[in-house]
Amino acid sequence: MTRTLITGGLVVTASDELHADVLIEHGRVIALAAPGSQQWTADLVIDASQKYVIPGGVDAHTHMEMPFGGTFASDTFETGTRAAAWGGTTTIVDFAVQTKGEALQAGLDSWHAKADGKCAIDYAFHMIMSDVNESTLREMPRLVEHGVTSFKLFMAYPGVFYSDDGQILRAMQKAADVGGLIMMHAENGIAIDVLVEQALARGETDPRHHGEVRKALLEAEATHRAIQLARVAGAPLYVVHVSAEEAVAEIAAARDRGLPVFGETCPQYLFLSTDNLAEPEFEGAKYVCSTPLRPKEHQAALWRGLRTNDLQVVSTDHCPFCFTGQKDLGLGDFSRIPNGLPGVENRMDLLHQAVVDGHISRRRWIEIACATPARMFGLYPRKGTIAPGADADVVIYDPHSVQTLSAETHHMNVDYSAYQGKTVTGQVETVLSRGEVVIDRGKYVGRAGHGTFVPRTTCQYLG
Numbered sequence: 001m002t003r004t005l006i007t008g009g010l011v012v013t014a015s016d017e018l019h020a021d022v023l024i025e026h027g028r029v030i031a032l033a034a035p036g037s038q039q040w041t042a043d044l045v046i047d048a049s050q051k052y053v054i055p056g057g058v059d060a061h062t063h064m065e066m067p068f069g070g071t072f073a074s075d076t077f078e079t080g081t082r083a084a085a086w087g088g089t090t091t092i093v094d095f096a097v098q099t100k101g102e103a104l105q106a107g108l109d110s111w112h113a114k115a116d117g118k119c120a121i122d123y124a125f126h127m128i129m130s131d132v133n134e135s136t137l138r139e140m141p142r143l144v145e146h147g148v149t150s151f152k153l154f155m156a157y158p159g160v161f162y163s164d165d166g167q168i169l170r171a172m173q174k175a176a177d178v179g180g181l182i183m184m185h186a187e188n189g190i191a192i193d194v195l196v197e198q199a200l201a202r203g204e205t206d207p208r209h210h211g212e213v214r215k216a217l218l219e220a221e222a223t224h225r226a227i228q229l230a231r232v233a234g235a236p237l238y239v240v241h242v243s244a245e246e247a248v249a250e251i252a253a254a255r256d257r258g259l260p261v262f263g264e265t266c267p268q269y270l271f272l273s274t275d276n277l278a279e280p281e282f283e284g285a286k287y288v289c290s291t292p293l294r295p296k297e298h299q300a301a302l303w304r305g306l307r308t309n310d311l312q313v314v315s316t317d318h319c320p321f322c323f324t325g326q327k328d329l330g331l332g333d334f335s336r337i338p339n340g341l342p343g344v345e346n347r348m349d350l351l352h353q354a355v356v357d358g359h360i361s362r363r364r365w366i367e368i369a370c371a372t373p374a375r376m377f378g379l380y381p382r383k384g385t386i387a388p389g390a391d392a393d394v395v396i397y398d399p400h401s402v403q404t405l406s407a408e409t410h411h412m413n414v415d416y417s418a419y420q421g422k423t424v425t426g427q428v429e430t431v432l433s434r435g436e437v438v439i440d441r442g443k444y445v446g447r448a449g450h451g452t453f454v455p456r457t458t459c460q461y462l463g
């Protein structure tokens with residue numbers, strides 16, 4: 001199939017909403033025109049009347065098959081990218097992991113090996129640096145040249161992924177030199193470990209204590225410190241999975257000073273809370289992630305941040321672990337519960353629900369879920385918009401269909417849904433990835449190996 005025509009839909013991008021026909025050829029968008037105004041012929045015609053025609057989602061934060069806490073995230077690149085497609089996401093940026101003692105390139109090679117030939121949609125990589133040293137710093141320019149232009153550092157997880165302030169400063173200086181973007185997991189892990197030890201000594205072992213020890217102030221403190229280190233280094237900074245109101249305030253203050261500081265939040269922080277972490281019978285373990293879920297009151301600050309552009313991106317931090325056999329590693333000790341939530345399939349729908357609920361506009365939905373993540377991570381305009389020359393990653397979205405999210409119907413390889421029973425308005429109908437139909441009105445018709453690695457340019461959101 002080489003030529004496809006999508007007719008009669010409302011095309012929504014970050015900048016425009018217009019009724020238009022969309023012509024696709026050889027995997028790219030060729031042209032848009034007023035409905036019926038052109039005599040275009042095509043091999044496939046998709047009627048999008050009464051539907052939205054939106055760019056495929058760009059999820060800039062996933063962890064397929066990530067090693068954590070003695071186990072691995074339960075979605076492979078095959079199952080996870082298929083689930084992403086079901087949910088209207090057509091590009092993921094996953095985190096390749098450097099394990100301590102190995103070269104960045106070795107970690108990257110092993111991520112390529114996991115993903116190659118397996119993906120239903122396109123993918124790119126960030127690099128997790130768990131060992132910042134002379135040699136790994138020297139590797140950073142080469143990664144940037146090869147399209148891996150962002151590096152995640154952790155102020156949390158001492159002994160595992162943790163970097164100290166000196167390592168962070170050096171990595172930021174190098175990133176500033178080579179055009180890399182530092183992504184920061186901003187929590188004071190040293191202080192948190194003290195609180196974990198004290199909580200366990202008091203016999204506080206339930207999942208809800210995970211939220212209590214990982215204090216909002218320790219997220220805010222780390223966010224503040226990361227911002228100051230980035231200023232000293234002259235580097236831009238992207239703070240991942242922001243959950244605390246106090247952390248949003250740090251980012252907002254930095255942005256008010258004109259600093260290149262950016263923030264990402266995730267659906268779990270917008271829709272879930274410590275009430276979920278407190279669910280009885282160890283059910284709270286389903287909601288253990290870091291940064292942790294916060295009391296509901298924090299959500300207003302996150303929504304406000306998304307509206308005012310103090311927060312620019314919503315990603316999932318998709319890192320699923322089954323309740324049975326994985327989350328239960330932490331029975332009797334919350335600190336052993338593998339950290340992470342499933343969500344790659346739910347993001348576009350949950351954010352559309354935010355449009356329905358009046359939190360954000362329709363165009364802002366596309367901006368935070370498609371266009372800005374593409375710009376932030378050097379994928380624009382190939383990804384994140386519908387325009388001549390862009391990859392034909394297109395979703396036909398039914399804004400009226402009502403669905404109930406559930407583990408029984410989702411496609412992620414995990415035995416629970418973090419949003420079990422939640423009703424949302426809006427549903428993906430058809431998904432195209434580089435012009436190929438992947439989801440066809442509720443049927444998966446894609447294939448493992450269609451998705452290819454996309455090398456990225458440096459951040460396009462700076463200027």
Ligand SMILES: NC(=O)NCCC(=O)O
Pocket residue numbers: 063185241288289290291317319339340341
């Ligand atoms: N977020 C989380 O709990 N797990 C994934 C790893 C990370 O992003 O820190």
Ligand SMILES: [Zn+2]
Pocket residue numbers: 185240241290291
């Ligand atoms: Zn993190």
Ligand SMILES: [Zn+2]
Pocket residue numbers: 061062063317319
């Ligand atoms: Zn993550």
